[in-house]
Every structure is written in structure tokens, then in C-alpha cells.
Amino acid sequence: MIGNTRATATGSAQNDLVTRHPLGLAPSSDRVVAKLFLPGEEGSQPHSRAAGIVARALALPEREVDSLVADLLDRFEPRHQDYRGILARHAAVVVPRVPVPAELSPARSLLLGACFTAEYAVEGAAVTNPSAVKHPDQAGLPSGALRLALSLRAVGEGHLSSIGFAAAVIGPGPAVRLEPRTGPLTTGVAVPVEWEAARLRAVLTEHGLDDEVTRAVLQSLDPPRPGSEPDPDLSRAFAAVPPDLLRRPQAPGILAGIRSIAGALRRVEFPSDSALPQRVLWPTVSSESNGMEDARFVRFTAPDGTVDYRATYTAFDGTDISPRLLTSPDLRVFTTAPLAGPAARNKGMALFPRLVGGRHLALCRSDGESTGLTASDDGQVWEPARPLHGPRAAFELLQVGNCGSPIETAAGWLTLTHGVGPMRTYTIGAILLDLDDPGRVVAALPEPLLAPIGQETEGYVPNVVYSCGSLVHHGLLWLPYGIGDTRIGMASVPVDRLLARMVPAV
Template sequence: MIARLFLPAGESRVAQILDRVLGLAEAEVERLATELTAEFGNRHPDYERLLGRHAEAVLAQIGARAGLTPARRLVLGAAFTAEYATEAAALCNPSAMTHPDQSGLAPGQVRVAVSVRGIGEGHISSIGFVSAVIGPGPSWSFEPRGLPLSAGVAAPARWRREHLRSLLDDQGIIDELGETILGGLPDLFGGADLERALAEIGPSVLDRSAPTVVLLRLLVSSAYMVEFGDETGLTQRVLMPSATEEAHGMEDARFTRFTDAAGRIEYRATYTAYDGRRIAPRLLISADLRTFRTHRLAGDAARNKGMALFPRLVGGRHLALCRSDGENTGVSSSADGMVWNEPVIVQGPRESWELMQIGNCGPPIETERGWLVLTHGVGPMRVYRMGAILLDLDDPTRLLARLERPLLAPVPADRNGYVPNVVYSCGAFPYEGRLWLPFGIADTRIGVAWLSIDETLDAMVP
């Protein structure tokens, strides 16, 4: 459960509610504030500060600057706040990675962080986290989940000018005005820099180009950072939609622990933003799973769901699995990890259990024999099954081998749920010769399987 800003449609309704709050007698305001704190204060971290932020957001929306007592500010914030159950409808599509905290473990154990997709009211998806301990031997134990949940504090992030240029090119609006605006921006800029660049252009030009300006502001505002307090544990943190293009969900994060050319390590994840009509592939980056920044991805490969990053550079370039055409798996490259080239198709639907489409089930796993990629196939009756392929280590556009039969399929006891007949994962974890595979079951619960990496590779056909 989190507490999030809730704004009724229309500025007039917001203003009317504000007037009612301002019209309350001070004694009633004090009583309400005390009651709210007692009833909800232990359900949400830093509850009073959260309500203060929501009150400021409301006042800013209608251009009001009312002098409020602390109690009235709290009541105003609560009037525009609603609790939201992040997993009320579904829980699915986990992605496993090394946990940043490896303390308190016995020999032969490792702690993993697992991102999960929670789905709540309105089919809105968020990214949450659980943790588990593997070992010694073939043992997996989920650790207790911490409460209360925290949605962190979001703030605008900065842009690189060439990244924005690529996104504008994707939208087909690199024109004279676009070049003029870009020319007025520094190499690294934020929303205030964009407004200054717009202010230097005549109002008549901006009026004629309103759609371009609206899109520019929308794109620039879509980049943001989320920071969680040191007092929150990983399993208390949940990433909720903050950008307009993800207003209806942040879907299927595929995490990997990425190593750059200088040996620096950070967590990276691709996910799908959904605004209710369109999707947009996005990138999450975090050094510690406490502070996150997120940007829109650009380029030919960033046009569909299911991008998955390789955990290191290959041939000096970033690589990603993608499904830009909606049904085939390809490998795309990028110089900076933000703008992605047209992919090379490496696998298409072939077997009877993947007639409809195929895709990946998370980032590639590096083995001595090649990149092990877990896949999914969609067959008749929209049944999802999981398989695997092997790509060349030095040239991952070369498909070396594959499983002919599914690796994992829905069993009768697990076929029913929020989305029936689905087993699906967004990322497995290799440890001591085994591949640990957390997977969603009918989008209702999460199970875990393990398999021998060598046995799996041996079972593949060239």
C-alpha cells in the first residue's frame, strides 16, 4: 500500500475542494489532522511530509499561494491523497540480480534482489522488489518483505542534447524550428534550459509550432530521478509511474548488473512505459537500487516491448535483445546505450508452441559456450511457454543452438489466474552451475525453478 497524489479531473473541482478546506473551522482542522495522523501515520513513511508535498502540488496547479497552518496544510494534502494497493490485481514477471547487500550470509550462500511487476487498480503497473537467499546447494528462500512501502521522491533529471535530437528524429519533427531550439541548448540541460531556449524564439513562431513545443516539453519532462531514504529497505521501495508516457504503467523491468568499459558496475533495466494508448521503451539506471534515474530510449530498435540489455559491452558497443517488429527476436547495438540501431533478426517463430510470436525472458547469461538466452513462445490459445537459445559470445547475431521443446510450460494446477496459461520471466540468475529462474504464474503469483546450465546447453540442437 502506498499513498499517492489524487487529483479529480478539472481545475474547477480542485479549486472547489480547496475552498472547502479553507472554509473549515480551525478546531475542526486540528481534530482532522490529529485523526489522520493517528490513522494513517504508521501506514506510510514520513506521512506528514508526504501530505505537505501533495498540498504544494495542488496549490501550484491552480496558482494559489495560501498561507496555511501546518494542520490545515496536512488536511489539504490528505484531501488530495489516496491509498493505492500496488499488487491488488496481480503480481508477476520477476527479474533476478545480485543484491547490493551480501552481509550476514553463510558460506555457499548469495543474496539476490528480485524486481517484480505489481498490478493494481486500473491495470496500472509498478516496479517493486523482493529479496531471496540462494544456497547452500539447490535452495532458494524468499526473505520477509518490509513495510510500509515507499514510493520515494521524484525530481527532474537532465538530458544530453543529442539524445533529445534522436527522440525528435524518431517523431519525425527535426525541422528548422527543432534545430533552432536544439542549438540554443547546452550539451547537458534540464527543463529550465529548454524554457530559456523557447523564450528566445518569437511568440508568433511558437504559436505556429505549438505541437512541436508541446512534444518537446513532454519529452524533456519525462526524464526523472527517484530517491529513497536510507531508512528504507529494498523490499519497501516501489517505483510508481511519474512521467506522462508511463501514466498507465511501468511494465516488465528486465534488470542486469552492467559493467562498462572502465569496469564500473551499475544496475540497468529496460521497461515498457504505457500511457493508455502507446508504449515507449525506457531505461532505468541505479548504482545502489536506492536512487534511480530513467530516460526514454530512442532509435529503430526502441519501438516495441521486451528489450533486454547484455550485461557488458561486446566489441566496444552496448547490445540489447529486442522485438521491434512484434514477433521476431533481434540483436541491436548502441554507442551510448540510449539510441539503438536497427536490429539484426536472430530468431523467428518456428515450433508449434511459438506460432504467434517469440521474445526474450530477460538479459542474456554469459557462459563459456555462448550467451544463454531464455525465451518465450506464444502458441494456440495464447499459451505462453519458455524456451532457450544460445548466441555466439563475440558475435551475438549468430544463433548457435536452441531448445526444440519448451523448457517450462503451464501445468494444470497453475493455469488459472489474472492472465491464464502464462509462465513468464524477466531475468534468471546463474550461481554455481545452476540457473535460478523466478517466473510469473498466470500473472497471479511467482514460483522459482532451477536448472543445470550444462544440461540445458547439452540439450540444445545446433
């Protein structure tokens, strides 16, 4: 029952179900953010050079300062949202190095901030690995059209990844167009978020913190009696630890570990007048200091009918990876938090768009080469995965994983997969999971749905097509996909023909 395929000049097979659209999204080096720059501390030098820089900035004549700042504002203010506010925040970082009697003019404060600011081209190297969800704003569209919110992995200098966005319109029919990505970028404002004791307890346990000092802190966060409100203030919880415990030699290190982990919960708010393509989720915690990779967004519907946006992504600190969770009501305000549990220890988690059997479900790749299914009561702490789909076909001999969240159809959960085969070629396949029991694969596409052909075999990482999420609109599966870890394309597939091409699982 293998469907018709035709050979290409590259030796791959092009599936006749797929239509590739002339929508291409390439990296734009003019998409820049202004980030904090601390000479000496940004690289491998052991000492900061900030003191000397501050002294030289303070020694400049006021007239020269005014001229420098006027030039800076002329050149850079149009490129950034709230450029003066950014400089002021960065100046505040080094203000403790300013001699106490010194009074800084507004211009000198801005100059000081500019000395510790650098532009970073978020897409200077690549833009890849997209996911697609229904955009929260559907205004101004003709009948039959749908606006998509596309998440993107943007890669810049030093291979640092952030999460960017684009908007596209699909329909009516097989039409697709990318909306303009104009205007200055913004990384929003990051603020800490208060923890719930149960959630913090799970994450601390995940990091090996299960001792009497930790338990004393958590006890102070818990409600003192049934029905009373918890106190989420971590500082008061620290102060409530019995003095005898604080005298233990390990106590300072334990408290520092708790504070570090508690700081891993963040909320990022973007200006209300910013458009989605102007927003960039930039690393804000230590676990993602070397990048935020491969966000898999899904539009999640709760049992009461409320809808929000959720995504898992991989945080990388230069040594270790850790899955994290993004939640947002509107793609403007985001909360980011660590995930816990045995299944949350590898790349590639993908959330189901609703509860199944009263529980949160997710696909994962706990063993590094197979797809598993995991469950959670709260969507934060995930149970050990059970095997679901391993490497079997020729195009997935090395490993297999998911290409985003499962899509609900009348026939079952349509799940796109990525398979890695000979010559480390990445292709996109498809399996079908039972609607009521997603732990059971009921059918699979026997050949790749999408394989790199022609110029798709070229890129920063050759022979790779990869997606982090797709959706169905008016009977068509719309599949944005990364090409060579460099750029993005768009394909569509008739869902009924795709399901008909699948063969029962054995």
C-alpha cells in the same frame, strides 16, 4: 536428441531438468502508497472539484480540524514513510485555490493534503513477471549463498502497473528463501534531469521534431566552441531562439513539444534508510501514466570494470507503448529516460550485460512475433534489428520473444525465450547465441524448459509462465517466473545439463 519429458494431468509436458521450489510470492493488498487524488480530474469528468473541496475544508472549525488530523495521523502515519511530507506536497498542489488572506494552521494544511490523497494498493490485483540480479548488499550471508534483488511487475486498481522489488537468498546448494517484505512503501522523490544535446536531438527526431525551431534550441544546448562546456539549461535555450523563428505560427506548438519530451527524463531517489522491498518505482511522466511494465534488469559491467544496474521496461499511456531505460548505481537512485531508434518501438528489449565487439547489444521484438538483435553506440539510440530467432517449434507457433537478458557462459550466451503456442499458452524455452557473434544462434532446446502445469494453468491470464530475467549461481540457473499474470514462483536448472540437452541450430 529431445530430452526426457513426462506427461502431466493437464496435458502439458514437464521438463525433467527443472526443479520447482516452494517459494511463492503472492500479491499483498496491504502494500500501499499514498498518491495524489484530484476528484473530477482523476476520471472522465471535464472539471475539477477542487475549489469546492478547499472551501469546505477551510470552513471547518479549528477544533474539528484538530480532531480529524489526529485521527488521520493515528490511522495512516504508520502505513507510509514521511506521511506528513506527502500531505504537505499534495496540499501545495491546491494552495493556489486558497484565498490570499487565509492563514492555514499546520493541522488544516495536513487536512487539505489528506483531502487530495488516496491510498493505492500497488499489488491489489497481481504481482508477476520478475527479473533477478545480484543484490548490491551481500552482507550477513553464509558461504555459498547469494542475495538476489528481484524486480516485480505490481498491478493494482485499474490495471495500473508499477515496478516493485523483493529480496531472496539462494544457496548454499539448492536452497532458496524470500526475505521479509515489511515496512511502509515509498515512491521516493522524482526530480528532472538535465539533457545532453545529442541525446535530446535523437529523441526529438524520433518524435518527428526536426525543424528550424528545434534546431535553434539544440544549437543553444551545444558547446559554442570545441572543448567548452555545454549549457544544459533548456529555458536559456528557449530564450536564445531567434525572434523571427518564434513568430512562426508553428513555434508555440514546437516549443511545447520539446518541453514535453524533455520532461520525460527523470531521476528518482529513495530514502537511504529504506530497504529494497519498500521501494516502488511509480509512474512520473506522461508516457507511463497507465503503467510501467515488465522491467528486465541486468547488472552491467563497463569496459573499465565499473558496475551498475540497467533495465528496459515498457511505458504505457493508455494508447501507446514506448520502451524506456532505467539506470542505477545501487538500486536506490534511478534515472529513467526514453529510448530512441528503430529497434526501440516495441515491447521486450533486453540488454546484454557488457559490450560485445565494443558496442551495446540488446534483444528486441520489432515485428511483434520474432526475436531480433540490435546494436547501439551509446546504449540509448538503437539501430534497426536484424532477425535472430522466429517462431518455429510447436510451442512457439504464435510468437517468440526473450525472457530477459542473455547470460554469459563458456559455451555462449544462454538466452531464455518465451513462446506462445496453441490456446495462447506461454512457455519458457532456451537458445544459445555465439559468444563473439551473438547474431548467430548455435543451439536451441527442442522442447519447453518450463510449461504451466497443475495450478500454474490458473490465474488472471490462464496458461502463462513468464520471466523477465534470471541468473546463474554455482552451476544452477535460478529462474523466477510469473504464473498466470497473478503470482511468482522460483525454479532452478543445472546449467551443464541444460546446455547438454540443446541441439545444434540448423
